[in-house]
Amino acid sequence: MNFQKIFDKPPETEASAPGRVNLLGEHTDYNDGFVLPTAIPQSTTVQLGLSTDGHHHFYSENLDEQVDILDSNHTPSGFASYIFGCIHVLEQAGYTISSLNVYVTSSVPMGSGLSSSAALEVSTLRAVRQLLNLPINDVEIAQLAQKAEIHYAGVQCGIMDQMASSLADTEHMLFLDTRTLERRVLPFPSGAEIVVIDSGVPRTLASSGYNQRRSECEAAARSLEVKALRDITDARIVEDLPEPLRRRARHVVTEDNRVLEAVRGVSSERFGELMNASHASLRDDYEVSVPALDILVEILQKTAGVFGARLTGAGFGGACVALVAAGKGRAIANHALEAYNQAGYTGQILVPETGDK
Ligand code: ADP
Ligand code: MG
Numbered sequence: 001m002n003f004q005k006i007f008d009k010p011p012e013t014e015a016s017a018p019g020r021v022n023l024l025g026e027h028t029d030y031n032d033g034f035v036l037p038t039a040i041p042q043s044t045t046v047q048l049g050l051s052t053d054g055h056h057h058f059y060s061e062n063l064d065e066q067v068d069i070l071d072s073n074h075t076p077s078g079f080a081s082y083i084f085g086c087i088h089v090l091e092q093a094g095y096t097i098s099s100l101n102v103y104v105t106s107s108v109p110m111g112s113g114l115s116s117s118a119a120l121e122v123s124t125l126r127a128v129r130q131l132l133n134l135p136i137n138d139v140e141i142a143q144l145a146q147k148a149e150i151h152y153a154g155v156q157c158g159i160m161d162q163m164a165s166s167l168a169d170t171e172h173m174l175f176l177d178t179r180t181l182e183r184r185v186l187p188f189p190s191g192a193e194i195v196v197i198d199s200g201v202p203r204t205l206a207s208s209g210y211n212q213r214r215s216e217c218e219a220a221a222r223s224l225e226v227k228a229l230r231d232i233t234d235a236r237i238v239e240d241l242p243e244p245l246r247r248r249a250r251h252v253v254t255e256d257n258r259v260l261e262a263v264r265g266v267s268s269e270r271f272g273e274l275m276n277a278s279h280a281s282l283r284d285d286y287e288v289s290v291p292a293l294d295i296l297v298e299i300l301q302k303t304a305g306v307f308g309a310r311l312t313g314a315g316f317g318g319a320c321v322a323l324v325a326a327g328k329g330r331a332i333a334n335h336a337l338e339a340y341n342q343a344g345y346t347g348q349i350l351v352p353e354t355g356d357k
Pocket of ligand 2: 115116117
């Protein structure tokens with residue numbers, strides 16, 4: 001399938017945006033905290049043309065699904081809500097958006113915690129910016145994308161995914177303060193590369209669990225009389241909170257501290273230890289892991305050449321990330337996947353990319 005076949009003419013422009021993997025700083029972005037993602041090689045591409053019938057038309061090649069927006073006051077469901085949301089947030093920002101034909105294709109796996117949703121939003125906004133020559137910068141794109149996801153797709157997300165998709169590349173880590181949006185582009189720890197393996201376990205319970213954790217964090221911040229848990233730097237302060245707020249807050253505070261230590265320029269070995277500690281904290285204090293993720297992480301952690309490993313994304317399923325010795329990513333990923341699949345699961349290597357897509 002292609003744009004021409006669906007819309008009967010060639011596209012006028014196209015833009016892409018990558019998925020992301022978060023190396024450290026999980027469940028910190030909605031606590032105004034610190035995150036450390038990097039872009040992955042997989043990306044989403046949006047092709048655009050002007051529609052001549054006065055209506056928007058969206059097609060996803062991945063879903064082989066077309067949605068025609070006949071009533072622009074009514075938010076569609078499913079994938080169209082993200083694109084519809086992007087168009088509407090641009091209109092709310094004061095831009096006039098013509099009726100569009102939108103064609104989406106992507107190599108970012110959906111729902112694995114690698115942020116296919118942000119890649120869809122950012123590539124859509126980039127393509128519209130290009131087509132209509134809009135004067136918006138990459139940070140504004142991330143903010144508009146987040147607004148679209150919250151208000152139109154109905155996901156109460158933080159800003160990390162959209163900032164990473166809009167500003168990160170695959171060669172660096174993006175250190176981001178999600179409160180101030182101050183950021184620094186940093187090299188990977190020396191002599192290291194990234195492995196990402198999807199557990200194959202769908203992220204069921206993810207949205208209810210996510211919303212529950214968010215409200216627990218808000219309750220903890222209220223009890224501690226701070227605006228957000230980011231304002232606590234000494235982890236001992238949370239120890240007087242009632243359970244489960246104590247453990248939830250302890251994860252967030254220690255996780256922020258792990259990110260801050262990692263960006264001071266630690267060795268690959270130390271960075272790996274911080275990732276291992278992050279996983280333990282997500283499993284025991286934040287309780288967002290599942291057995292499959294624990295098994296995959298343990299296999300990775302025990303594999304020679306691995307500095308550290310953890311679940312990545314919001315948890316309850318999805319993918320794991322490992323920091324491994326440079327040049328060994330492919331062999332380590334193959335070995336870990338084999339051991340994981342022998343345990344009865346069906347995983348998939350996402351990074352390094354196999355290139356057979
Ligand atoms: P993640 O962002 O971790 O991949 P989400 O649940 O946040 O998971 O977003 C996945 C949703 O984003 C999909 O269910 C779909 O609605 C939308 N989406 C992302 N990429 C595409 C695509 N290429 N085609 C259609 N829909 C997509
Ligand atoms: Mg998402």
